[in-house]
Amino acid sequence: MKNIIIIVLVIFCFSNGIAQQLETSTTKEQPNVLVFYIDDLRAELGCYGSETAITPNIDKLAGEGVLFNKAYTQQAICAPSRMSTLTGLRPETLGIYSIFTPLRKVHKDVVSMPQLFKANGYQTVSIGKVYHQSNDDKENWTLHFKKEGNTYNKPENAAILERLKKEGKPIKGPAFEAADVDDETYKDGRASKYAIETLQKIKDDKFLMFVGLSKPHLPFNAPKKYWDLYDKNNFKIPSREKPKGAYRLALTNWGELKGYYGIPQEGDLDDDLTRDLIHGYHASISYIDAQVGKVMKTLEELDLRKNTMVIFMSDHGYKIGEYGAWCKHSNVEIDVRVPLIISRETGYKERVTGKASDALVENVDIFPTLVDLCGLEGPKSDGKSILPVINNPNEKWDEVATSVYARGKNIMGCTATDGEWRYTEWRDSVTNEILQAELYEHKNSLLSFVNLIGNSKYNEVERRMKKLLEQQFPRDKPFLQNDIPRKR
Template sequence: MKKYIHIIFILFGFLLSNAQKLKTNKTKNQPNVLVFYVDDLRAELGCYGSKTAITPNIDKLASEGVMFNKAYVQQAICAPSRMSTLTGLRPETLGIYSIFTPLRKVHKDVVTMPQLFKENGYKTISLGKVYHHSFDDKESWTTQFEKDGNSYLKPENITLLEKLKKEGNKNLNGPAFEDADVEDEAYKDGRVAKNAIETLHKVKDDKFLMFVGLSKPHLPFSAPKKYWDLHNKNDFEVPSRGKPKDMYKLALTNWGELRGYYGIPAEGDLDDDLTKTLIQGYHACVSYIDAQVGKVMQTLEALDLRKSTMVIFMSDHGYKIGEYGAWNKHSNVEIDVRVPLIISRETKYESRLAGVTSDALVENVDIFSTLVDVCNLKGPKSDGKSLIPVLDNPKIKWDEIATSVYPRGNKIMGCTSTDGEWRYTEWRDAKTHEVIQAELYEHKNSLLSFVNLSGNLKYALVEKRMKSLLETQFPKNGKPFLQNDQPRKK
């Protein structure tokens, strides 16, 4: 009898051990996911070679994973770009190109990233600005912190805003920058980091998908004074205000987003002093969000979650800080559609891949499929594809092109593509796909290019090849570009 009892105990121990191994393997095969999603951040970071950025925490993250040197968004504007990332569908698939239309106003049945992860047992957490519209897709989040305001803390700026409001200036913002001498949590991104840290403590024993949405360096360039003090305004150079020769007349915007701020002239270029102040403010905001990334990453380490968590650092689009005499995003130029992207994960290749840079052409629309693959889920149909092969071998030959779009009104669509060295853009009739004008720019050694080479016989073969590549994504006999945008509320 004792013999049988002993055998039963051995069998029970074996089953328990295997159950624990299965649980461990399941956890290992379904890691946590932490995404730092930053607003208006171009690749102005130390790890990307910037001589003016001070970003030690993001640089450290890059040293622990794969940094993508040629990552691109699908449209250089907040709402459509973020929807594309969170659905794995391009703006031309969703038919939403403006900031005024929430995803669920149009697409009730699209399966989003947080929705899929929540259905598969993950805690899904949204902190700060994730979607452009605060509570879009709210049922898909287990926990959601509303993005809050208070861009101004200085008494004189608060008084100014009250004065403008009394005068009936409803559409005018306050100053374009502020440097209050306050702690990090006084501004919203500091509170986002604080909420992220507190939430990590609560979900440390669960599987989680957490988005940490950092609003800076979006206008206004408001950050604690200590981050402004890291940068000397006189160390910055004023970019060339020259426009590319023979550029399409609607290729650049009038940067109205910046002109809506108090103290910014309604027309004409900015003077050099104001330009340098704004560039300093942009850099201060980048250093500020870098500090928030560092705090969250330290908590991840302290809770022993680092090895079981895939970390992604990304931006919703690039940005101009005076280049071409322009500001903000809202275009198809290289500096607006190229973004920083860093992915760090536990892998059998971990030591070999730490701090590796990949020149593979990748897109933000690929993130959804990548996470589905990493976490062993069954995902919906996607316009992107998993980047696991690139993460396993960053030098692998990958896509031939990355594409983006930007409309000009309802009748003209700008379709653009890059092969990593050349950018080719066609401005088309949105219904017929008739080409109104083409642009070809060389970007072998610079994010900027000042001559439209389309039609130049010397580059005829390059243009022919780039045109052919563009048409693989945007056929010349394709369907009209669907507009699902809702009218702007007046």
């Protein structure tokens, strides 16, 4: 009898082990992918050490995966950065640096992420803002929810917007709004609703889903309850000091902020308006945090979490008054460094949770990583799979991450970081003549206020960083230019 019991236990354990292996093999083979693609979000999150941002749902996701401390975008502006993520090709490979050129207007044959996944039997879903141009690459999404325009829900703000339209003034509505409405009154609440409804419909299919949340992009419009999470008076006014010795075009003072009603066109913003905007930025972050929570809850309820890789990422960083500047549109660290959280499917046996990685990774790496994860045959990429880092956050990785920012067609800023130092060259776009160089230290801060180029104390750092930059941007190779001129 005793022998029989032992044999039964052995068979049970063996068969149970096989079942577990089969389950792991299945989940490992071709998981689903859910990407939260956020607009204009810097690493202003609780999980990144923010002393002000209230983001419990994103923090929870970070606790379920790997948080990347040194992730970088390829250009700090919407359209090129998003094309780079979705094609695995850098802006200088695509030759597109502005928001006015759709990918498919120039590149008919480049294989995009949704195109590859659709061809391999995946439901490909685009919700909200994924590409900058909503209809770009539209045929490669099996389900496509067009991004919506900005909305104002306070009557006085709607009236201002209507008056500006009638007067033909090229000014947008107010830069922020706190209406006492539910989440779905604003577009990101509707985006999470569409995502939840879509997950319920496609739960039995393989899927690649992008949920593009538009906040905290201007205008900072979010339901009042998210504004009420914060006390405006607790926000500190950032230093308006500009980096000493910076190139004359290194910063754009206000970027797109000047295009909004109520924003002065000259001089620095006063402290009161600065706090209003910082308050609105934070309210918008908490608003999108709630949307992430809703979608993740649905993923759990539908039992999809075990077989779904979840990525939380931003298209680029952002300034909220630092250097006396606003928005993105530059090569500075705070604009090109981005939040990136990747959480493996729970059915994967080697899933790493609650870890942070200091590996240098880039948004251009996302496409090849997903190709690797899902066992697909992918196109040539400028990035590389970071799956080894996701599985082992301490893995030794790249020496450098690079980005670009064009100032018109004649000047190109190319920049490189090793995670502690940032070296930038401003070049003639055709001849590659160096117009000016910059070297900033970022060992302990996203901000740096002195250009150290020419300082003999840092000659070795300068030589090393210059070499790293020129590996990606050789002087004998002019920058590809495919941008279509803006229609006026």
